[in-house]
Amino acid sequence: MANRVVNSVLGQGTRVWSPVSRAVRAMSSGAGSGASPSHTYETLRVSQPRESVIHVELHRPEKRNAMNQAFWREMVVCFDRIAEDSDCRAVVVSGAGKIFTAGIDLMDMAGDVLQPEGDDAARRAWNLQRKIREYQDTFSSLERCSKPVLVAVHGACVGGGVDLVSACDIRFCSQDAWFQIKEVDIGLAADVGTLQRLPKVIGSRSLVSELAYTARKLMSDEAKSCGLVSRVFPDKDSMMEGVLDMASEISSKSPVAVQGTKINLLYSRDHSVREGLEYIATWNMSMLQTEDIMKSAQAALEKKSPKEVLYSKL
Numbered sequence: 001m002a003n004r005v006v007n008s009v010l011g012q013g014t015r016v017w018s019p020v021s022r023a024v025r026a027m028s029s030g031a032g033s034g035a036s037p038s039h040t041y042e043t044l045r046v047s048q049p050r051e052s053v054i055h056v057e058l059h060r061p062e063k064r065n066a067m068n069q070a071f072w073r074e075m076v077v078c079f080d081r082i083a084e085d086s087d088c089r090a091v092v093v094s095g096a097g098k099i100f101t102a103g104i105d106l107m108d109m110a111g112d113v114l115q116p117e118g119d120d121a122a123r124r125a126w127n128l129q130r131k132i133r134e135y136q137d138t139f140s141s142l143e144r145c146s147k148p149v150l151v152a153v154h155g156a157c158v159g160g161g162v163d164l165v166s167a168c169d170i171r172f173c174s175q176d177a178w179f180q181i182k183e184v185d186i187g188l189a190a191d192v193g194t195l196q197r198l199p200k201v202i203g204s205r206s207l208v209s210e211l212a213y214t215a216r217k218l219m220s221d222e223a224k225s226c227g228l229v230s231r232v233f234p235d236k237d238s239m240m241e242g243v244l245d246m247a248s249e250i251s252s253k254s255p256v257a258v259q260g261t262k263i264n265l266l267y268s269r270d271h272s273v274r275e276g277l278e279y280i281a282t283w284n285m286s287m288l289q290t291e292d293i294m295k296s297a298q299a300a301l302e303k304k305s306p307k308e309v310l311y312s313k314l
């Protein structure tokens, strides 16, 4: 049933991610990797549009992909599975329907974080802190996943949407996109990653502060000029083509090199240059022993394209 729904939503040529299709692929490629991840969710649609690329689509279009409790739960499960899936080398996130996302589901929020359980203030605070950490973990799971996460934003990207995109590695948007740190307008300080990650993404604390204090909309051209997104496409279709092409390109490269790069970029973001250099020296004392280096060097000497090299799964 779920697959029938997914098939009707996805276009031709897009393969739906299901235990059966993945098992068939594993058999046909001779792969013998353990259990197949079963990606069946209420708020997400997961497919494999290109070799080694997984597409995670926020999928509550009639509610503008507002992030309800199921979403906050499912995103972690989805990304923790992807992290363990050696068939996946790059991930694309996008939104179904009119916009990318309207942020947290305001109806759900009223019944969840606004009514913490507990017999007294201390116990309510204790429980609320645990809950906030769970919300935070939803987007931290995108960083925890060592495969590069590319996000493609069209239309509105509000509140929790900015938290989400801040945790991605590469951001694209369409011309009609806009971003809004909306939390102040609903009476709270953003608490699931925007205030921590965004200043490191766009570099200007002044601009982040302005956007966070005023909740003004950041339109696509300004998002590009300030470095929030690296490319702006004329429309959603061309953006999806562009983002999938880039994900394919990344997934054709050595997963040891690509995933080691993500881990070290994130480490260096949060540490001094000296600590970052120390970390990668220790990292590469193992990873330089990969056969991928010899394969890549051989291909370069033979003037072959890197795309012709077959790298083992990681």
Ligand SMILES: CCC/C=C/C=C/C(=O)SCCNC(=O)CCNC(=O)[C@H](O)C(C)(C)COP(=O)(O)OP(=O)(O)OC[C@H]1O[C@@H](n2cnc3c(N)ncnc32)[C@H](O)[C@@H]1OP(=O)(O)O
Pocket (backbone or CB within 6 Å): 062, 063, 064, 066, 067, 098, 099, 101, 102, 103, 104, 105, 106, 107, 113, 132, 135, 156, 158, 159, 160, 161, 182, 183, 186, 191, 192
């Ligand atoms: C510990 C907590 C951590 C997380 C914090 C996160 C905080 C935030 O995300 S703050 C931001 C909250 N979001 C908003 O304030 C946005 C509200 N929505 C809108 O402004 C508009 O919907 C939007 C501009 C995004 C799109 O406008 P459009 O005209 O295209 O759609 P609508 O007709 O307004 O909506 C269509 C249906 O979707 C429902 N909906 C939209 N947004 C939400 C939402 N955030 N939560 C719940 N439901 C939402 C809307 O009610 C319509 O439903 P229906 O009436 O049943 O058709």
